[in-house]
Amino acid sequence: MKLLVCISQTPDTTANISFKDNDTAFNPDGVQFIMNPYDEWYALVRALELKESVGGTVTVLNVGPATNDAVIRKGLAIGADDAVRIDAEAVSADFVAFQIAEYAKDKGYDAIFLGKETIDYNGAIVPSMVAEYLDLPFVSLAQQMDVEGNTATVKRDIEGGVEVLKVDFPFVLSAAKGLAEQRIPNMKGIMMSRRKPLNVVPAVDFTNPVEVIHFEKPAPKSAVKLIDPENMDELVNLLHNEAKVI
Amino acid sequence: MILIYAESPDGQLKKVALEAVTYGAKLAKMMGTSCAALTIGNVQDAGSLGKYGADKVYNIPGDSVDMYNVARAVSDTAEKLDAEVVVLPFTTTGKSIQGRIAARLKAGAVSGVSALPDLSDGFVVRKPVFSGKAFADNKITSVRKVLSLMGNAIPLEETGSPVGVEAIDVPLVNCKVHRISVEKQAGGIPLPEADLVVSGGRGLKGPENWNILLELAEALGAATACSRPVADMDWRPHHEHVGQTGLAIHPNLYLAMGISGAIQHLAGVNNSKTIVVINKDSEAPFFKAADYGVVGDLFEVVPRLTEAVKRFKAG
Numbered sequence: 173m174k175l176l177v178c179i180s181q182t183p184d185t186t187a188n189i190s191f192k193d194n195d196t197a198f199n200p201d202g203v204q205f206i207m208n209p210y211d212e213w214y215a216l217v218r219a220l221e222l223k224e225s226v227g228g229t230v231t232v233l234n235v236g237p238a239t240n241d242a243v244i245r246k247g248l249a250i251g252a253d254d255a256v257r258i259d260a261e262a263v264s265a266d267f268v269a270f271q272i273a274e275y276a277k278d279k280g281y282d283a284i285f286l287g288k289e290t291i292d293y294n295g296a297i298v299p300s301m302v303a304e305y306l307d308l309p310f311v312s313l314a315q316q317m318d319v320e321g322n323t324a325t326v327k328r329d330i331e332g333g334v335e336v337l338k339v340d341f342p343f344v345l346s347a348a349k350g351l352a353e354q355r356i357p358n359m360k361g362i363m364m365s366r367r368k369p370l371n372v373v374p375a376v377d378f379t380n381p382v383e384v385i386h387f388e389k390p391a392p393k394s395a396v397k398l399i400d401p402e403n404m405d406e407l408v409n410l411l412h413n414e415a416k417v418i
Numbered sequence: 419m420i421l422i423y424a425e426s427p428d429g430q431l432k433k434v435a436l437e438a439v440t441y442g443a444k445l446a447k448m449m450g451t452s453c454a455a456l457t458i459g460n461v462q463d464a465g466s467l468g469k470y471g472a473d474k475v476y477n478i479p480g481d482s483v484d485m486y487n488v489a490r491a492v493s494d495t496a497e498k499l500d501a502e503v504v505v506l507p508f509t510t511t512g513k514s515i516q517g518r519i520a521a522r523l524k525a526g527a528v529s530g531v532s533a534l535p536d537l538s539d540g541f542v543v544r545k546p547v548f549s550g551k552a553f554a555d556n557k558i559t560s561v562r563k564v565l566s567l568m569g570n571a572i573p574l575e576e577t578g579s580p581v582g583v584e585a586i587d588v589p590l591v592n593c594k595v596h597r598i599s600v601e602k603q604a605g606g607i608p609l610p611e612a613d614l615v616v617s618g619g620r621g622l623k624g625p626e627n628w629n630i631l632l633e634l635a636e637a638l639g640a641a642t643a644c645s646r647p648v649a650d651m652d653w654r655p656h657h658e659h660v661g662q663t664g665l666a667i668h669p670n671l672y673l674a675m676g677i678s679g680a681i682q683h684l685a686g687v688n689n690s691k692t693i694v695v696i697n698k699d700s701e702a703p704f705f706k707a708a709d710y711g712v713v714g715d716l717f718e719v720v721p722r723l724t725e726a727v728k729r730f731k732a733g
Contacts, residue, residue, distance in 0.1 A: 183548070185549075185662055185681065185682055185685070186681050186682075189548045189551045189552050191552075209662075209663065210663075264526070265517065265527060265529075266520065266526055266527060269517060269521070288513070289513075291548075291549060291662065291685075292547060292548055293547050293554070294529075294530060294545075294546070294547060294548075294549060294666070295529050295530075296513040296516075296529055296530075297516055297517040297520070297527050297529050298517060299517065300485075300489070300513070300514055300515060300516060300517035300518045301517030301518065301520060301521045301527070302517070303517070303518060304489070304517060304518040304521035304522060305521055309486060309594035309595050310485065310486070310514065310518070310595075311595060312485070312510065312513050312514040313510055313513065313514075315656075325598065328510070329510065329656075329657060330427070330510045330600070331427065331432075331509060331510060331608050331610045331611065332602055332603050332608030332609070332610070332657070333600060333601050333602035333603050333657065334600070334601050334657070335597055335599065335600040335601070336597070336598040336599045336600070337595050337596065337597055337598065338595070338596045338598050339594065339595045339596070340594075343595075346513075349656075349659075349663045349664065350656065381525070381526030381558060381559050381560035382526040382527065382528060382556050382557070382558050382559075382560075383556070383557050383559070384554045384555065384556055384557075385542065385555055385556070385557045386554070386555040387547075387552050387553065387554055387555075388552065388553045388555070389551070389552050389553075390550075390551075390552070390553065393706075393707060393708075393709070394709075396695070396705045396706070396708045396709065396710065396711040397709065397710050397711070398710075398711050398712070398713060399710055399711065399712050401712050401713065401714030401715075401718070401719045401722075402722075404712075404719065404722045404723040404725070404726035405726045405729070405730075407694070407710060407712065407723060407726070408723070408726045408727055408729075408730045409730075410710060411671065411692070411694070411710070412730065415671070415691075415692040415709065415710075417613075417614070417670040417671040417691060417692045418614065418638065418671065418727075418730075
């Protein structure tokens with residue numbers, strides 16, 4: 173099977189978030205960047221497992237500048253065969269999805285996997301947009317996938333439960349927790365990743381329709397109000413009269 | 419024209435759908451236009467969406483299970499009505515269809531919006547980013563726009579009265595994804611749409627101790643949630659896991675017991691309106707994010723709180 177996994181670079185989950193240029197841009201100073209966990213732990217590893225069971229290739233694709241190459245090499249170290257970087261800033265979901273689809277449209281991928289969302293913009297838009305541009309079926313939030321012949325059976329979380337879907341290849345899938353187990357790259361993988369191809373391709377023209385013009389941090393919480401553990405009537409009273417939530 | 423997709427799993431209009439209609443109606447007023455709600459399949463009491471401000475309610479008969487169909491139906495209806503903005507709920511359905519609809523309509527898409535847009539200089543809409551650690555104001559410059567609305571972001575408002583439901587002639591295309599089965603949690607309140615949530619962590623020491631949490635949840639009428647280690651150890655089902663890799667929720671009340679409040683947990687709950695933390699460790703980082711805190715042994719404090727809630731409810 174010919175598999176494509178789209179990966180993003182995001183700030184580490186524990187990174188301190190700050191902004192620059194009058195709060196119009198993310199401030200990368202002192203921030204550790206990682207591969208978006210949904211892309212790495214679940215989408216990429218499940219694609220590698222599929223390749224290991226039925227044969228084929230796994231390509232990782234990133235839309236971003238050259239500073240993303242370390243994260244892309246990590247994808248190769250975990251086990252992808254080759255990598256593609258579309259050389260442009262990932263300015264919006266619309267832009268990224270269009271670039272992915274333009275690259276993938278004539279390559280004949282059997283499946284395209286992406287994380288369900290990135291942990292920075294929490295958008296969850298790109299996967300279904302890629303599916304539409306390529307006119308492929310789409311399964312979102314997959315937490316388990318079994319493959320038999322040309323058909324995948326996918327379990328996904330829905331509000332208050334789970335559902336099981338069947339879909340024929342080719343399709344687009346967004347990965348949630350549970351789809352696979354995180355893999356740590358070993359020394360051999362890291363050595364080999366340096367020799368694997370990372371092709372840089374130019375972006376195609378696209379009028380970007382969405383732009384972040386301002387960031388803001390939430391107002392700091394006022395100090396916690398401590399309640400006497402013996403006096404829970406007081407807590408109920410505050411929740412009713414002050415917070416007005418019960 | 420504003421078009422709202424009023425999602426109705428199992429034929430029931432959920433709170434998120436009513437919120438989306440409330441949002442769409444307010445947006446229509448701001449933009450000096452009208453708004454229509456779209457329902458798919460056999461939906462109970464669809465005309466009641468008029469109460470939340472829908473000028474029209476349309477229905478497409480058929481099956482709303484396949485998201486490919488739903489996305490097509492919403493975008494075809496938007497074309498037909500020449501809708502400028504499409505509003506969806508930011509649910510598992512919204513996440514399955516928003517990109518598809520936006521691509522079909524050549525529209526800019528912003529997901530999980532938390533407020534009405536600012537129209538003073540173009541169309542600027544706010545959403546939480548970095549797992550709730552910041553907000554981003556997004557300027558959409560395309561003619562058409564597709565927004566998905568975060569649950570619990572705006573209060574429901576009944577401003578109108580029920581309207582008749584009109585059938586709209588939009589064909590549902592063939593399914594490409596087939597549902598084999600669905601398992602809904604029995605009883606209880608589904609977590610993503612709950613106003614009140616009671617959540618437990620490792621401090622409860624084992625699944626056998628969950629009864630004190632469940633009794634409090636029942637007294638409050640709250641949904642139940644848990645931290646990641648609790649789900650990983652199978653003390654509680656995975657769909658209760660809130661945090662960075664689980665569900666992100668934003669109820670009016672999030673009451674956490676025996677959860678230290680690691681940054682990954684906070685990422686899933688820090689947009690809650692009011693946070694109450696019960697922990698015996700006064701140094702637990704969660705207290706920094708809490709509105710109300712109780713430093714004490716949860717095995718003593720929680721039953722006491724349950725009794726206090728019962729007294730309050732009894733009036």
